[in-house]
Amino acid sequence: MINQIKEHISEVEKFTSSDKDAIESFRIKYLGKKGLFNHFFSDFKNVPNDQKKEFGQIVNQLKAVVTEKVTTLKQALEDEKLAHGVYGDLTRPGEPLNLGSRHPISIVKNQIIDIFSRIGFNVSEGPEIEDDWHNFTALNLPEYHPARDMQDTFFIQTAPDILLRTHTSSVQVRYMENNKPPIRTISPGRVYRNEAISARSHCFFHQIEGLYIDKDVSFADLKQTLQFFTTELFGKSEIRLRPSYFPFTEPSAEVDVYWGLETEADYRMTKGTGWLEIMGCGMVDPNVLTNCGIDANEFSGFAFGMGIDRIALLLHQISDIRLLSENDLRFLEQFKSAL
Ligand code: DAH
Numbered sequence: 001m002i003n004q005i006k007e008h009i010s011e012v013e014k015f016t017s018s019d020k021d022a023i024e025s026f027r028i029k030y031l032g033k034k035g036l037f038n039h040f041f042s043d044f045k046n047v048p049n050d051q052k053k054e055f056g057q058i059v060n061q062l063k064a065v066v067t068e069k070v071t072t073l074k075q076a077l078e079d080e081k082l083a084h085g086v087y088g089d090l091t092r093p094g095e096p097l098n099l100g101s102r103h104p105i106s107i108v109k110n111q112i113i114d115i116f117s118r119i120g121f122n123v124s125e126g127p128e129i130e131d132d133w134h135n136f137t138a139l140n141l142p143e144y145h146p147a148r149d150m151q152d153t154f155f156i157q158t159a160p161d162i163l164l165r166t167h168t169s170s171v172q173v174r175y176m177e178n179n180k181p182p183i184r185t186i187s188p189g190r191v192y193r194n195e196a197i198s199a200r201s202h203c204f205f206h207q208i209e210g211l212y213i214d215k216d217v218s219f220a221d222l223k224q225t226l227q228f229f230t231t232e233l234f235g236k237s238e239i240r241l242r243p244s245y246f247p248f249t250e251p252s253a254e255v256d257v258y259w260g261l262e263t264e265a266d267y268r269m270t271k272g273t274g275w276l277e278i279m280g281c282g283m284v285d286p287n288v289l290t291n292c293g294i295d296a297n298e299f300s301g302f303a304f305g306m307g308i309d310r311i312a313l314l315l316h317q318i319s320d321i322r323l324l325s326e327n328d329l330r331f332l333e334q335f336k337s338a339l
Contacts, residue, residue: 002051005040005058018080021291023151030066037063101336105206105324108312109188115232116186121210121227124185126171128192132161134170138291139248147247152194154203164192168209169248169305172284175211176292181299182214188308199320206308211339212283213294213301219251219283222302225282230257233311239277249282249303265317276314279306280304 012030030036040059047055095297102110113123126134141148151166171187179185185208195201201246213222223241231237238258246252256275260266270276281304286296309321316335318324323331 001040001043001047002055002058005062008036009062009065012069017075020071020077020314023070025308029253031063037066045330047291072207075272077322081082087300088215101332101334103324103332104316104318107210107335108315109206110309111219111313112229112308113186114313115229115253116210118177119184119228121186121212121283122186123174124155125189126165126168126170126186126187128165128176129156130165130170131164132163133172134157135163135165137168138173138288139169140285140287140291143248145247149319154192154194165303166193167191167227169303171209171250172303173288173292176213176289176306181294181301181321183301184212184214186210196317197322199322202309202321202325203312204325204335205321206258207305208308210281210304212303213284213299215299217283217301219302222281222283222304225302226255226279226304230255230278234315236258236260240307241281244280246280246282246283248285248288249280250285252282255279255281259314271315278311278314279304281305 008030015026025259028035032038039061044055044059052140064247091227101251103159117123135153136145136148137143142153152168154164156162156164168191170190171189175183175185175187189207190204191207195203197203210225212225221240222278226241227239229238230239234257236257236259240256241253242256242260243250244254256277258274259270259276261272261274263335281302284301286300289296289301291297309324312318312324313321
């Protein structure tokens with residue numbers, strides 16, 4: 001029996017493996033509950049007395065060599081992992097990085113910000129949960145003013161003065177309350193209206209508001225600014241301003257850009273006219289300046305507001321506004337090559 005154990009010892013000494021499972025089976029074979037060590041150990045009682053000492057030593061030696069072997073092999077495995085684990089096989093071809101993409105709303109928003117920042121406009125923001133004063137009253141839309149109906153509003157039921165802003169014009173008010181002219185700012189953000197969701201309208205969308213207040217600002221300045229903008233964004237410089245009405249501007253206008261009638265899509269988009277409406281604008285009503293603490297005798301200015309979603313649909317030929325908020329990767333991944 002002693003010879004048998006000695007053979008095992010020499011076998012253990014020869015054993016080597018770099019496989020985690022093989023090392024574990026090896027350990028179990030010797031040191032497991034039903035392993036050889038326990039097997040020999042339980043034979044101890046049958047060993048003649050004069051051999052007990054030698055037998056005991058040799059069984060313990062078996063245990064010691066197995067333990068040492070297992071520890072060494074496991075350590076080698078760990079070392080190997082450390083040496084190669086960090087970089088892996090350096091000759092292996094790299095795995096392609098899956099690039100994300102910006103959302104089309106962000107792409108178009110950034111383009112617009114970029115254009116206006118080149119002519120000195122900064123970016124300002126305001127809260128989406130707004131109060132009546134900033135969204136309506138200060139903008140010359142007092143309570144019960146019929147023009148409030150132009151924008152179906154989500155009110156907060158328990159706080160009648162609080163609402164989800166219906167336009168980014170609210171940020172004009174906040175900006176004028178906190179800054180002195182000259183003011184040149186654009187305010188991008190999300191707005192909400194209680195409208196039925198369809199391919200063409202949604203209950204939330206995005207706008208960019210523009211505001212320019214200084215001494216002697218004229219309607220001609222407004223026209224020039226807008227023409228610069230449409231040329232930069234669409235590559236189209238022909239615009240027309242149609243008289244319109246907004247309570248916060250006087251006079252007010254709607255801006256159309258001449259898109260052209262080259263393709264079938266152009267006919268569809270412009271309803272056969274070649275013209276596309278892209279924003280509202282006007283000279284800031286003196287009442288609004290006064291409401292915001294700016295001397296209307298000293299300063300004048302213009303404002304404009306446009307829908308980012310609408311412009312994104314136009315620029316990227318997207319047929320349904322709902323695609324912009326559905327987070328469908330098949331749609332979003334198409335913008336990988338954009339800015
Ligand atoms: N706030 C308007 C809207 O939501 C858009 C607008 C029109 C903004 C004229 C303006 C403006 O600043 O001058 O429809």
